[in-house]
Amino acid sequence: MQWPRLCLLLMAGIAPLTAHGQTPGALPDGQHRDTVQRACSACHTVQMFAGRRMSRQQWGATVSNMIGRGAKISDDEFDQIVGYLATTFPVDGKPGATTAQTKTPRKPSLIDQAGSDDKQVVDEDAAARGKTVYIAGCITCHGTRARGGARGADLLRSVLVLHDRYGSTLGPYLAQGHPKARPVSLSKEELVDLSHFLHQQIGDTLRTGPNNSPLNILVGDARAGKVYFETTGGCTQCHSVTGDLQHIASKYDPPALQQKIVFPDNRAITKQGTASRQHSAVTVTVTTPSGTTVTGEPTDIDDFHVSLRNAEGRYFTFTRSADLKVEKHDPLAGHHALLDTYTDKDIHDVVSYLETLQ
């Protein structure tokens, strides 16, 4: 019974991704599919995201968010997962598309698992035709995006429209004469097209819809940001605009840049489409009762064990006890401390300043 939903999800894009021989409920084949399956389905079904179409940058941000919420994903797995998602569920709806598009297609609706398995599968071409039907007969009262207004109901939150399938409830309703003063008269094809347009618009309002990126990050005062960078923020203790931050704005777009400043240990995708490493760069030094010292990147730390990998890549695990000394060094501690002190204006100012470093 998962099959209809899978079809729907896969066909939410422009090109149906009907992979033959797929197990119902499974992800389409692709490199590192199993990694995605394992990492993501620990907490939720893969259908939660399999209907989404996003850019590599957006998939990177999403996976990074999941790590922030507790997903166990290593650097290598991060690259594999983002690679699989960006290839299998790309923004243009065509898996592995490499040829240039003649036109930029509309971003498809974000339709995920919500709703009925038999919900309407939006035909994007029909929806485009339906939009002209809408503009001709409905827009005056129901508004530019069908969200209603003073004179007409919100069609995207109309139970009648939500129950509609390809005109099944919309048709009989309009046939009663609507609006009363000047009833519309639609052909069967126009009715179906209009239905596709409305369901497409409903899809656009699910969760964050296809418009799931910040609109404008650059609202700060670059000069104030420079002052903050050089004085209050203490940024120059570690950073230099002519050193490590030279051309930083050509590497990250403004939202990613802002995220890198505020949450430097989250991963971001560069403008060039590569993943930044998770350079939380925390190191741990373990000193045993006999005085032996090992320093490296921790792979696991809890109340009972410390596991780490040293610079040569050798793996060590220690059982914790009162006489085992464990010291953590966090080079990002300064960033974390800023979370408690800086204002939103400080953040926006610094982003605007760093954005000048093209």
Added chain:
Amino acid sequence: MKVLSALFLALFALATVPTASPQIGGGLDPAALVHPTSDSWPTYNGDYSGRRFSALTQINDKNVKSLSLAWLYQLPNLGDGLVRRLAGTPVVVNGVIYITVPDHVWAIDARTSKPLWHYAWTSKGGIHLGNRGVGISGDSVYFETPDCNLVALNIADGKKLWSQSICDLDQMYYASVAPLVVKDHVITGVSGDDLDRPGYLEAHDPRTGALQWRWSVVPKPGEPGSETWPNADAMAHGGGMTWISPTYDPALNLVYIGTGNPQPVIAASGRNGANLYTESIVALHADTGKMAWYFQPSPHDTHDWDAVQTPILFDGVIEGKPQKLLAQASRNGWFFVLDRETGKNYVSSEFVKTNWTRGIDAKGQPIANPAKEPQIAGVLVAPDASGGVNWAPSTFSPATGLFYINATHSYSMFYIFDDSDKPEGWGGHEMGHYTQAMLQAVDYRTGKIAWSHKWETPGGESGLLSTAGNLVFAGDSNNNLIALDAKNGTPLWHTNLSTGMSNGPITYELDGHQYLLVGAGDKLFAFIMN
């Protein structure tokens, strides 16, 4: 499988001394829910109070280091890509454990872990994120399905008795709550955060599923609370899902429910006002669904901070006098203690650092700082949308007087993506996280942190259990199940489950053995003292 099930049941029937104890796998009189027996965990929270506290002491701070595995049950494979995460709390009645994942229920022999029956619902859709478990009344087992049905099964063999629609899939509701049986009512809640719809709580007839009453979270124009919404349209789409089981005070005959976030979720320009009764702790008369009082932890929420966390009921001493109390550790990072008869506020305090308030109002409710509502260019907010605590249940121990929270201190940036005059859905989101996880023990009389145990690695969100054996059981993000000293937070015992604990641990006594039962992903672990 049917033959096997029947065989098992027959064997148990033979093994049971007729007059000594109830038949294994038998039903439960709802009156027994008022004083649950120590060999059971008969509701989502174990009892009506929601404390998740057990008076059992066989496993205690002195001997817990010898706790060992009795058995391990692995859920069968239901198909590639389907979630088999035990995100509900097992229910234990008459020697049988009832566990669920979306669309599936199993009855398992609590002594041996042998499956007795399995029921699979044929789904018509809905979000399959998790199921919180079953409710039991008489010979019926109730559970909710992602496609909006309340289903009753025969407790003896798992055969379907009836099903009743409790929400509209086309309006993108879904159902995941463990139904709570209160007298002659099966109380159900609804989920869904995709389309802007109003939430509600319902009571159904235990025999037929027929609707008895419905309490709408968002009022209609003219009703009390409607003054906290700008117009009828905003109210009709106001949200407030009821996605965690309520608690109940039999003496007051009041049901307590926490309600979810208002909708649209992040972009709130179309719903100015406090948006009652979303983000509220509400007391309802059990037989009518009429509201007795409310308290709103997050007026005009814009950060997805559902206030659905279990309203925990206990009696305590405040201002030198014995009081009937209710406490909630809310997703917005605040801890509240109220009089559960009147809703009067005694304590409002942060259990993790937050930065979104400008103090509290005369009722004790936090006052949201408008500057920390989501912005186009982003705004830094503590906690993040996952909150100071999420759905994983907290626990209160009357033995220590401490309220335990598996908490997260976090920051995220919140953005408006839809700056139009009528945003719908979410219209924005959070991006980026800084998180620190810790177990907080809070003194209910003051709201002060009595002790705090920081988890070395953030993540994980297990539920908690406290016992009269001076123990708190918790999970950390490295897949450890840990027993801590309830008085001071010292870890006393742990074992690694290989998968993160995905629900709240429970305990009960069978044949003289106290069991600790824990779900972790697709595995169910039972521990005893050997």
